[in-house]
Amino acid sequence: MRIGSMHQFTEHHRYYTFRDFSLSAVDRKMIGLIYQSMIGAFAAGLYHLLYQQVADDRVGYSELEPQRKLLLGLGLEMHERGRQELVNQASRLEAVGLLQVTRLGVPDNDDVVYEYEVVKPLSPDEFFNSPHLTLLLRDKVGKHSVIALRESFYAKEADELAGAELTRENITVPFYELFRLNTQGFDAELEQALTEVAPARQAAAKPQSTETAGIQYGEIIMRFPRNSRNRQFVERLRGNEEAMGQLNYVAYKYSLTVVDVCRLLDEDNAFSSNGELLLDELQLRGNQMFRQDRKRNDERERLYGRMEAFKADQAKSEGGSDDMPDEVGVLAEFYMEVPVQLAGRCDIHQYNMLMRNEPHTRFIARFFKGAVPDDFIRQFDKFDLNYRMQGAVINVLIHYVFGLLDSKRLNKGIIDSIANNMLVQGIESFEQAVGYVREQMQVEQEKDRRREGGGAAAAPRRNGGSAAASKGRRKPLIPIMQEAPSGTPLTDEEMEEIRRMARKLDGK
Template sequence: MRITNLHHFSENHSYCVYRDFGLGTVDGVMLSQVYQPMVGALAVSLYQLLCQQVPLEKVGYSPVEQQRRLFLTLGLEPSEKGRKLLIEMASKLEAVGLLQTSRIYLPENDDYLYEYELEAPLSPAEFFKTQHLTLLLRDKIGKFAVLSLQEQLWSREHNELAGRSMNKENISVPFYEIFELNAHSIDYELEQAIAEVSISRQPGIRLAETDSFNYADIILRFPRDSANRAYVEALRYNVEQLGTINYIAHKYELSVQDLCRLLDEDGVFGPDGTVVQEQLEHAASLSFRQVKKRKEERQLQGGKVISLRQHDSAAAAEPPLEHAVQMEYYVEVPPQFLAKCDIHQYNMMLRNEPYTRLLKTFFPGSVPDNLLDIFENIDLNYKLPSEVINVLIHYLMNLLTTGGEQRINRNFVNAIASNMLMKQVDTYEKAVQYIREQAKVKVKNESAASASGVRPRSYSRNAKLKPEIPIVQSTLPEAEAAVTEEEFAELIKMAEMMQANKKNGY
């Protein structure tokens, strides 16, 4: 029984019991001789007391009463000590499979109702087949006492019958050989009445305690001197606001400490004390992204260490198997590899080499660290196979050689990798098909842009944002455009006259 606040479990709270079985003689022996050494006499007394809440000749639910009756019948003080003792006994019964406890919130009373669902004790055969219960009983009473109990609870077959199972023949008569049912007439009224008065228990939705945070979880960890303390205390009586907070915490995977830290920030609560959902979601999203980024960095660093260790032990390990590439999935050899290998060797390299070795073949010296970090992030966090990353590298290198001013940066590569993940590209063949489709889309867009006269937009950092406007050229022939010496002298004379007039103030 997980109780984080003792004020939520007291003698004043209501309870009911559910039981769908009856205790027999064997069950009584199992409780007294097997379960009692494991959980204690007081816990078994609580179990028997709960069984008696439902009339012994019936199954189902007991009347709703206050837990004060349990405290008084068991002789427990209605205090903090008594509550802890009752919780401990119930927890022991739950641990050995005799009890299931649920808590039901009653919004009309702003209170809880506890439901104790009893389970039947295991039969001797089932109990001694359950390893963890047998080991617990051994730890409590010893190995030889366990064997003695097993002997007492099991009546062996006679020696004359031992080993005769091969000659056993089942001569039982089935139901339909004795009884005949009138299947031609169906009584719908009877079936409807049986369904309406069904005594079987309807399974309900069980909410795990760790799936949501209650008021006690938040207020115990919230700072007392915070300016938002009064707003958080008001959440005790506002179930709707608490549900909104739990939804955001579940959405962004917040722990209770992270949730308290976000509720302590400015702007999370409005002037009237209500939670500003947009502000809280924004802060929770930032926290979620920071945690995700730190986790990725740790995985990246851990992956580097693992890869170094694997590289050190690669000499002793067996060489990996080479996978062949079908001809229909061959890709073209880049220009820088034409003098080094043919199309068969290049495609085998893409299919079988790790991406770290493939990157080295594209650079005469060392691979740039920023480029290596990009693909390490894709390998460790996106979990793309190595052959898919190789096809991605091939595609990017082709873009560099044929794409003009196209540059490779982290966001561009991550966008392509995330698109491949969304399309479930997880094999070499799917990756080749993907880059072929992308090439077709690119050619189609370029042909459509050239046909319409619209210049395709460039996403390069140095690209011009304004289109180039052609300059109107002169259409005069060279003979008419030339100026003679007499005309040139006349133009000089006119310029001198205009300059003289300007000086004289005309």
């Protein structure tokens, strides 16, 4: 509890408690054995006192009463030292996540009311999966005691079942196999009644665990630098499930580790001036880190791939083995035409056999008179090593890009878009790649045909202004001046006469 002045926290101020759960036998054991060892018996007694303000068989709010009741129930004196002790014990409960205290201000009045929200203790699995709580318990009772306490919460499986490899079959009967509901009509009266008697304060929905990196607050606070200016804002994330959910979503979306998250939270624009998490800024910086890591991984994979290929070639040359991999024939129906660059150097059969069986590093070199540019080498190595595209498919892509496409359109973006489209369509064989190229060529031919037809049909549409006007066209058709046919060039005398007339018209 952060109390600026003890005059704001007296026995005369009123309070109420709220809880939306009921303690089970395991919860009471967790408080008695685990939490009490960390926070002490006095704080555990305060927890039970606040819990009992609401009847054990109910959930919701307690009566609004002065805090004198709490001080008397804990055996504390009605002075500043007693109130300070109550604040200290409540702070211990807040630190381990068993209590949340809120100060409520009454409008147009100096009076304040304190709300003590009692929080359900963590289950054994949740507690021992929280590093900061487990380390605190270890510091209080020791390592061996922590192991013994954890074992005390679980009943062991029978030895006969624990050591056997059993097949598991779910034979549970679902709801709708056993029960049939009357869905003929909607009972509006029942829905209205349930809405009227529903509590005004609903239980907070638990965050979804499907899209989360599973990073706990304790993992972040242990690695976050103490001298950082954002340390105070990071400490406020404790108990803020919404902010932790947003942070875990960003980490899950961009594959960030705990160290990466701490690095993001230590940036200048990670929090607002009020300490709120700036999700858009975090996503922007997380995306930048994701792209940088991916670029480094791609470069590393390409380097390792080249090293492995070099080692394989070196081992083959040392072993004296000249065995070549078996060539795969190409059916005549999948033949591709020889491009202009290779015309006269090989026939259609030889070309398709090369495209089907030759490595892409050698096949692409046939389209260049000299060395292949490094940009193209790196780009097609990316398709091979990072995208895991088959060699024959890459060769068909090279044939399509360098042999069939217009050289004016050729750039890295065009090649990437074609390769991405092939990957999305799941093209994994030579035959599928040939079919894709033929479909694309048909699309290109259809576009050219439409373009040519559009030029011939443009002239009749220019004379259709009256028809368009009758249909309510707002913008009139403006006649376009036709380009005059070029005749014989003007002589020097004619040009001088034109200049003289121009000066005369200008008054000079």
